[in-house]
Amino acid sequence: MGKTVRIYVMGxxxxxxxxxxIMKALExxxxxxxxxAGCRAGFCGACTTVYRKNGDxxxxxxxxxxxxxxxxxxxxxxxxxxxxKPKYEVSEIKDVEDxxxxxxxxxxxxxxxxxxxxxxxGLETMDVIQSILRGxxxxxxxLSFDCIQCGxxxxxxxxxxxxxxxxxxxxxxxxxxxxxxxxxxxxxxxEIEEGxxxxxxxxxxxxxxxxxxxxxxxxxR
Amino acid sequence: MILLGKxxxxxxxxxxxxxxxxxxxxxxxxxxxILGIDLIELDRWYCCGGVFxxxxxxxxxxxxxxxxxxxxxxxxxxxxxxxxxxxxMCYNVLGRISFQLxxxxxxxxxxxxxxxxxxxxxxxxxxxxxxxxxxGFNKIRNYVDEQMGIKVAPYYGCTLLRPEEIGxxxxxxxxxxxxxxxxxxxxxxxxxMQTVCCGSYNSARGIKAVETLRKKILESAKREGAELIVxxxxxxxxxxxxxxxxxxxxxxxxxxxxxx
Numbered sequence: 001m002g003k004t005v006r007i008y009v010m011g012x013x014x015x016x017x018x019x020x021x022i023m024k025a026l027e028x029x030x031x032x033x034x035x036x037a038g039c040r041a042g043f044c045g046a047c048t049t050v051y052r053k054n055g056d057x058x059x060x061x062x063x064x065x066x067x068x069x070x071x072x073x074x075x076x077x078x079x080x081x082x083x084x085k086p087k088y089e090v091s092e093i094k095d096v097e098d099x100x101x102x103x104x105x106x107x108x109x110x111x112x113x114x115x116x117x118x119x120x121x122g123l124e125t126m127d128v129i130q131s132i133l134r135g136x137x138x139x140x141x142x143l144s145f146d147c148i149q150c151g152x153x154x155x156x157x158x159x160x161x162x163x164x165x166x167x168x169x170x171x172x173x174x175x176x177x178x179x180x181x182x183x184x185x186x187x188x189x190x191e192i193e194e195g196x197x198x199x200x201x202x203x204x205x206x207x208x209x210x211x212x213x214x215x216x217x218x219x220x221r
Numbered sequence: 222m223i224l225l226g227k228x229x230x231x232x233x234x235x236x237x238x239x240x241x242x243x244x245x246x247x248x249x250x251x252x253x254x255i256l257g258i259d260l261i262e263l264d265r266w267y268c269c270g271g272v273f274x275x276x277x278x279x280x281x282x283x284x285x286x287x288x289x290x291x292x293x294x295x296x297x298x299x300x301x302x303x304x305x306x307x308x309x310m311c312y313n314v315l316g317r318i319s320f321q322l323x324x325x326x327x328x329x330x331x332x333x334x335x336x337x338x339x340x341x342x343x344x345x346x347x348x349x350x351x352x353x354x355x356x357g358f359n360k361i362r363n364y365v366d367e368q369m370g371i372k373v374a375p376y377y378g379c380t381l382l383r384p385e386e387i388g389x390x391x392x393x394x395x396x397x398x399x400x401x402x403x404x405x406x407x408x409x410x411x412x413x414m415q416t417v418c419c420g421s422y423n424s425a426r427g428i429k430a431v432e433t434l435r436k437k438i439l440e441s442a443k444r445e446g447a448e449l450i451v452x453x454x455x456x457x458x459x460x461x462x463x464x465x466x467x468x469x470x471x472x473x474x475x476x477x478x479x480x481x
Binding site: 135 | 236239240265267268270280281283284287333334337
């Protein structure tokens with residue numbers, strides 16, 4: 001074994017090879033993921049991790065599949081983020097007043113910037129909320145576009161805002177009411193509704209598993 | 222460095238001016254365009270908090286301090302430390318943060334913000350009325366071609382004048398709006414209730430006192446012969462119901478429509 005680092009998983013010390021991601025290091029020491037892992041490529045936001053480093057008072061956060069282990073890391077996985085998710089009808093939500101009716105707590109933002117500092121995507125999360133509060137739907141939607149919904153912002157926020165749900169609502173509102181309608185999309189939907197792909201779908205549905213696997217591999221190649 | 226004119230300022234709009242007080246911003250920017258004043262909006266700014274908190278909860282000051290930090294960054298780019306607000310409430314909050322916040326409180330906030338830039342206290346917060354005074358009311362006179370002579374009562378309310386450290390004029394007998402109104406061809410009318418509180422955020426709680434104050438203020442202005450009442454505060458305007466922004470009146474007087 002080459003160089004190793006010491007990590008602490010929920011308080012217990014382990015020695016793991018240098019250069020592993022947190023996710024791989026946890027598997028290396030014997031953990032098996034049944035929650036808190038997804039695409040393993042930094043896109044799905046399922047593997048939220050919080051950690052501290054030796055001799056550093058800061059609480060860090062990141063994606064386990066994207067962050068490399070460091071010597072003296074204290075790790076814990078967050079397999080699920082509990083967050084209120086109210087039901088709404090996007091067609092009825094247009095401006096900041098409507099958004100405040102669904103998520104009144106966003107008015108509690110004090111600009112502490114904790115959310116921005118915790119974002120593994122490096123998004124300006126606080127500016128998303130502040131943009132909504134001044135009615136700038138476009139800016140909020142654009143600033144939050146790369147959100148992967150890991151939810152760590154919402155776990156850290158002292159105002160208990162669920163930024164990732166709020167931001168998703170804003171992007172929906174922006175798409176529904178502000179962006180230009182896509183003609184291509186409308187054409188494609190019409191084709192689907194008229195049954196253009198029906199025959200193909202029905203053929204696929206009837207295929208045996210082996211044949212589907214063969215086709216899948218062919219497409220991947 | 223951006224090439225700008227002689228009269229250039231950093232500009233903090235505040236949330237209200239981007240929302241239901243849009244008229245206050247559009248009329249101000251129009252007036253600036255006519256007079257050749259450059260207001261350069263900060264790239265990043267945050268809600269000032271809406272009211273200056275007297276409690277010792279410094280968290281309430283974060284939005285304002287953070288905006289002043291952004292202004293310090295921007296000031297290097299455009300070469301002025303003057304930050305202008307139009308909303309009286311934002312002026313009051315930002316002004317008090319910059320002039321009144323104790324040194325140890327600023328240090329605490331900087332320590333909390335930690336790995337972000339510190340606030341070093343170099344920003345001068347100004348209200349747009351002060352900008353116009355610096356520009357020169359006499360110079361503004363040249364842009365007015367018709368003396369409208371409307372009897373206009375300027376309503377100051379609290380936030381432009383109190384506390385004294387940040388007051389833009391004498392807290393008991395202010396003159397700045399009267400001087401401006403006179404310069405744009407109006408007939409300014411001072412009135413006893415012009416520096417009395419409009420009831421502020423109590424209107425959000427449905428408190429009756431706001432209605433009482435509204436009546437007293439409007440009656441006081443009418444008694445002095447006022448045909449129109451102007452303010453620079455979205456909340457005062459909301460509470461008074463029958464006021465307009467002084468910048469809207471300026472736009473009219475300076476022939477805003479003619480200037481395209």
